[in-house]
Amino acid sequence: MSMQAEPLTRRGKKGTGAGPENKEVGQDRKQKTQGRAAALLIIPSMIVLGIVIVYPVIEAIVMSLQKDAGLDPVTGTFVAGGFAGFYNYIHWILQQCNTPNGQASCPAGTLGSQFWSATGTTFLLTVVSVALETVIGFWMAIIMSRTFRGRGALRAAVLVPWAIPTAVTAKLWFFIFAFDGIANTLFHTSILWTGSEVPARSAIIIADVWKTTPFMALLILAGLQMIPDQVYEAAKVDGATAWQRFRLITLPLVKPALMVAILFRTLDALRMYDLPAIMTGGANGTTTLSILVVNQIRVGFNSAAALSTITFLIIFIVAFIFVRFLGANAVESATNSGKAK
Amino acid sequence: MSATTLDPAAAKSVARRRERWSSSRTYISAAIILIWCLLPFYWMIVTAFRDVGYTFDPTPWFTHVTWDNFTTVFSESLGNHFAQNLLNSLIVATVTTAVALLFGVFAAYALARLEFRFKFLVLGFVLGASMFPGVAIVTPLFQLFTNIGWFGTYQALIIPNISFVLPLTVYTLTSFFREMPWELEEAARIDGCTQGEAFRKVIMPLAAPAVFTTAILAFIGAWNEFLIASQLSSEATKTVTVAIAYFAGSQPHQEPYTAVMAAGTVVTIPLVILVLVFQRKIVAGLTAGAVK
Numbered sequence: 001m002s003m004q005a006e007p008l009t010r011r012g013k014k015g016t017g018a019g020p021e022n023k024e025v026g027q028d029r030k031q032k033t034q035g036r037a038a039a040l041l042i043i044p045s046m047i048v049l050g051i052v053i054v055y056p057v058i059e060a061i062v063m064s065l066q067k068d069a070g071l072d073p074v075t076g077t078f079v080a081g082g083f084a085g086f087y088n089y090i091h092w093i094l095q096q097c098n099t100p101n102g103q104a105s106c107p108a109g110t111l112g113s114q115f116w117s118a119t120g121t122t123f124l125l126t127v128v129s130v131a132l133e134t135v136i137g138f139w140m141a142i143i144m145s146r147t148f149r150g151r152g153a154l155r156a157a158v159l160v161p162w163a164i165p166t167a168v169t170a171k172l173w174f175f176i177f178a179f180d181g182i183a184n185t186l187f188h189t190s191i192l193w194t195g196s197e198v199p200a201r202s203a204i205i206i207a208d209v210w211k212t213t214p215f216m217a218l219l220i221l222a223g224l225q226m227i228p229d230q231v232y233e234a235a236k237v238d239g240a241t242a243w244q245r246f247r248l249i250t251l252p253l254v255k256p257a258l259m260v261a262i263l264f265r266t267l268d269a270l271r272m273y274d275l276p277a278i279m280t281g282g283a284n285g286t287t288t289l290s291i292l293v294v295n296q297i298r299v300g301f302n303s304a305a306a307l308s309t310i311t312f313l314i315i316f317i318v319a320f321i322f323v324r325f326l327g328a329n330a331v332e333s334a335t336n337s338g339k340a341k
Numbered sequence: 342m343s344a345t346t347l348d349p350a351a352a353k354s355v356a357r358r359r360e361r362w363s364s365s366r367t368y369i370s371a372a373i374i375l376i377w378c379l380l381p382f383y384w385m386i387v388t389a390f391r392d393v394g395y396t397f398d399p400t401p402w403f404t405h406v407t408w409d410n411f412t413t414v415f416s417e418s419l420g421n422h423f424a425q426n427l428l429n430s431l432i433v434a435t436v437t438t439a440v441a442l443l444f445g446v447f448a449a450y451a452l453a454r455l456e457f458r459f460k461f462l463v464l465g466f467v468l469g470a471s472m473f474p475g476v477a478i479v480t481p482l483f484q485l486f487t488n489i490g491w492f493g494t495y496q497a498l499i500i501p502n503i504s505f506v507l508p509l510t511v512y513t514l515t516s517f518f519r520e521m522p523w524e525l526e527e528a529a530r531i532d533g534c535t536q537g538e539a540f541r542k543v544i545m546p547l548a549a550p551a552v553f554t555t556a557i558l559a560f561i562g563a564w565n566e567f568l569i570a571s572q573l574s575s576e577a578t579k580t581v582t583v584a585i586a587y588f589a590g591s592q593p594h595q596e597p598y599t600a601v602m603a604a605g606t607v608v609t610i611p612l613v614i615l616v617l618v619f620q621r622k623i624v625a626g627l628t629a630g631a632v633k
Contacts, residue, residue, distance in 0.1 A: 034455040041451035042463060045444045045511060052504040053470050056478035056485075063481060143370045154371050156620040157378050163616040164382065165565035167582035168605040172385050175598045180397040182384060210381060215627065222628035264472070271474035274567045278586045293476040294572060297483055304480045312477040319472065 057312070060305040064088050068300030088306030111296050114287055115307070119314070122288045125201065125276075126269040129208045134262060136209065137216030144217065145224045158214035166211060170278035173207035177279075197285035204275050204286055212268070216261050223257025224250070263322045270315050289314070382609075389603040396598050410603035423604060425577075426584040430608075432495055433570075433580060434563035437502040441510040441559050446552065449514030454523065464515075471508035475568045478504060483572055493575025501569045506559045513558060516629035517551035554622040561612060581608050 067084035090096060092115045097106035106112030144155055161169070176183050177193035184190055193199045227250065235245050273290035276282055282291040289311045296304035391398065392405035414423050451457070452464060482501055483492075491497045525547070529539040570580040585604050588597055616623055 035457040038451040038455040038457035038460075041447040041455075045448035045507065046463070046466075048440075048444050048503060048507060049466070049470055052500055052507075053473060053478060056481045056504075059481035059485070060477060063484070139370075140374055143367060143374060146367050148364060148367050148371065150371065152620070154375060155624065156617050157375050159616045159620060159623060160382050160613055161378050163561060163612045164605075164609050165567070165582050165585075165612075167565075167567045167586050168385075168609055171585055171601050171605055172381055175388065175602065176381060176384065178397070178596070178598065182397075182399055185397075185399045210377070214378065218624055219628055222624075267472040271476065273476070277567075277571075290474065290476045290568070293480065294568070297480055297572065301480060301484045308474070308477045308480045311474055315472070315474055319469070 057309075060309055063302045064306035064309050066302045068302045084302070088303040089310065091303060092307055092310060111292060111299065114292055115310075117285070118287045118289050118292045121201075121285060122270060122272065122290075125205060125208070125272060125286075125288065126266060129205050129212075129269050130262060130265050132205070132209045133213045133216045133265060134258070137213045137220055137261070138258075140213065140217035141220035141224055144221050155218075158217060160214075161211050162214045164211070166274040167278060169207055169211045170275045173203060173210070173275075174279045177203045194280045195284065200280050200284040200286050204279055207275050207279065208269070208272070212265060216265055219261035219264075220254060220258055223254040223261075226257070227253045259322070259326060263319070266322065267315055267319055270318060271311070382613075385602045385605055385609075388599055389606040391599055393597075393599050410599045411607070413597070413600040414604045414607065421584070421588070422576075422579070423581070423584060423607070426579055426581045427607075429495075429574075429578050430564055430580040430582070433498045433502065433578075434560050436495070436499050437506050437563040438556055438559040440499070440503055441506040442552065442556055445507055445510035445514055445555070448511045449518055452511070452515040453518035464512075467508045467511050471505060471512060473504065473508075475501070475505070479569060479572050486573060492573065493578055495578055497573045498570055498578060498580070501573065502563050502566055505566075506563050509562060510555055510559050513555045513626050513629055514551060517555065517626070518548070520629075521547050521551070550622065554619065554626040557615060557619060557623060558626050561615075564612070 065084060065086070065088070067082050067087065091106075091112060095106050095113050095115055096103050097110065097112045140158065144151065144158070164172075174194070175181055177199075178184075179190070179192055181193075183193070191199050193203045231249055231253075232245060235249055240248065271290050272288050273294070276286040276288055277291055277294070280286045282288070282295070287295075289307070293304055293308045293311060296307055387401075387403055388396070389410055390403060390406045390408075391410075392407050393409065395405045398404065413419060414421060448463075448467075452460065478501055482497075486492045486494075486497045523544075525543050526539050529543045530536070534542065565582065566580070567582040567586070571583045571586065574580060574583060581604075585601060585608065588601050588604060
């Protein structure tokens with residue numbers, strides 16, 4: 001009965017009956033009161049986020065347009081700063097420094113000379129880590145989705161690396177990769193893991209993969225569980241091989257969840273700080289953009305603010321590319337599920 | 342296909358053998374995952390209980406067991422204030438979680454239950470905020486807190502922490518609230534409950550697990566935070582993650598590996614217990630919203 005009654009009242013939109021029309025007015029009013037209630041409930045959170053995020057970001061942009069106070073390299077006198085336009089941005093992007101001889105390339109070893117290498121390091125670490133995490137995470141998710149005794153224990157175990165603070169993870173892997181540590185002992189190698197570029201980066205990537213693959217695996221697992229068993233059974237009956245089932249059913253159906261997982265992990269990896277800061281201190285080609293910003297804070301707030309704004313923009317652009325061109329839309333999926341209910 | 346050419350008994354045995362092979366392959370893979378996830382953690386605990394003189398002893402089980410490392414961790418005379426650090430982390434994480442929940446519950450209720458304009462925009466802003474790089478706010482806050490004399494106070498750590506814990510709270514709670522059977526509220530009203538009674542007797546018990554799970558995720562997030570704490574804390578407000586990163590051991594000029602592993606064990610064991618006890622809920626909370 002009620003199943004039929006609903007479409008009737010909806011169709012009554014254009015009807016002349018008094019009943020449906022009243023209902024329409026009622027719904028309109030409901031929408032309005034709901035809007036007001038929603039505003040009351042949401043505005044406090046928005047104000048808090050405004051204070052803790054929007055204000056600092058605007059403040060950072062304002063700061064980034066100011067000159068850092070310090071000694072003028074030409075005259076040797078103290079300069080109080082003042083408006084600098086885009087000087088700080090140009091300083092980072094063109095790696096130009098103020099020297100006694102005017103504008104010149106920043107000398108090697110100074111923070112100013114490291115912007116592009118830090119950007120490269122950040123992207124390299126991000127791409128390699130996220131790629132490994134996606135592949136291993138997918139494999140873990142497939143295993144965890146099977147039914148077998150001890151599945152609950154396995155799902156609990158993968159949460160252990162996720163729960164450990166990154167600072168502790170960094171120290172743990174620093175110990176594992178120590179010169180006399182278990183990694184060298186186990187593989188009969190004598191590598192100075194944090195002593196040169198490739199081993200140092202590898203160590204950081206391994207630690208990152210260990211810590212964050214479980215998160216990836218659980219997101220993918222949740223996606224896998226949305227696929228009904230019947231689809232696989234039907235494909236099996238039609239003679240699809242295991243590889244065909246994976247490529248033609250699993251991959252396309254799990255893609256939305258997978259893309260959201262990759263988006264989250266990518267944005268998270270682009271701001272990587274804890275692991276390299278603790279494991280190598282940024283030495284040997286492991287200075288990420290976040291580390292460069294933190295190092296710069298001690299030297300000059302304003303050019304640090306410019307660099308942090310650039311970092312923010314880079315992450316924003318990557319997020320935009322993901323959402324716009326790769327179809328990783330977390331917001332869309334969240335709002336759609338609300339409508340479907 | 343093959344079943345038609347073989348007699349039923351043989352076909353059954355082939356199928357059973359194939360099943361056994363695939364299930365043993367599952368068990369081998371599961372064992373590899375288990376070892377990969379737990380072995381480094383196990384190694385941390387073994388080292389935490391090992392005598393400093395045997396730091397690099399590769400024996401895989403507990404040998405030269407001692408509590409000394411834990412004594413070092415809490416030794417004030419060595420300049421470690423680990424008890425204070427633990428208390429600081431507890432204060433910062435608890436207050437951050439409480440504030441985030443206080444505001445987040447209402448926002449999430451509205452996002453999950455009410456229809457209004459700009460919903461998409463609000464959700465997008467919340468999600469964007471949770472992916473925000475910490476360094477982008479640390480620089481201006483460092484200067485601001487130094488200027489107004491907040492440097493080295495608890496609020497100087499709590500306020501920036503809210504910037505990533507509140508969005509996480511709103512997002513997770515919104516997904517949870519969407520899944521809840523809100524029709525029950527109306528049913529309770531029809532059965533004669535007042536609005537207050539319906540909220541207390543029906544909605545509260547239903548929402549409590551969601552709020553609790555979100556609280557765990559928020560707490561773990563705040564407890565594990567390092568970047569903000571490393572820049573904005575003083576000696577007095579230093580949190581455990583920062584303390585562990587810059588630890589002083591019993592021998593100068595020597596990386597105090599065993600003591601650091603002991604400190605790591607102290608910090609991690611409560612989290613691991615929490616995670617194992619509430620495993621199902623935490624997995625639900627982590628994946629909520631990202632998938633459904």
